[in-house]
């Protein structure tokens with residue numbers, strides 16, 4: 001009984017704090033306020049995942065967060081709901097702190113996760129290992145109206161909620177390829193390992209060559225419901 005009462009009081013206090021933060025009665029720095037807008041430039045903390053999750057069903061909030069990052073994008077109108085693969089809350093991503101091999105359609109949360117990944121994981125790894133920035137991300141697309149290969153389940157690509165990255169080009173022009181460098185011991189492989197670990201921190205699912213043969217030449221990252229890092 002006492003344990004139950006203690007738990008109840010704990011929950012009430014927690015709810016009280018959330019309410020106070022939400023109503024603005026309590027003043028904490030935005031990075032420690034779960035209801036404050038995600039700031040992509042800030043070092044990620046315990047609340048980043050929650051703030052990212054909040055962008056899922058709120059296109060306006062999501063675009064607000066992106067407009068304060070280095071991501072350049074054009075918001076897209078939602079498609080009709082009677083098409084095979086309807087698109088909601090999507091944008092065309094032109095560039096981030098890096099250029100892309102081509103612009104691509106992305107769900108807004110996928111774009112936000114990418115912006116976090118690029119700033120806080122990808123560039124720091126490149127600086128540490130090569131002393132220079134990644135200039136370009138090479139990808140083979142995000143939107144494809146299809147199911148997962150060998151399954152009936154709808155792929156995250158069908159909602160532009162996934163991106164397939166095949167490699168990176170550094171500022172000095174050096175190219176790092178998932179297919180060619182993943183299993184060749186050396187700095188490039190180390191960079192790919194670190195890039196994948198970083199992707200696992202920001203995206204809900206990250207799959208690479210270690211997962212299966214279908215991913216031997218790319219990292220698949222998506223913002224679907226399942227958390228997976230393989």
Ligand SMILES: [Zn+2]
Pocket residue numbers: 157162163164220221
């Ligand atoms: Zn994929």
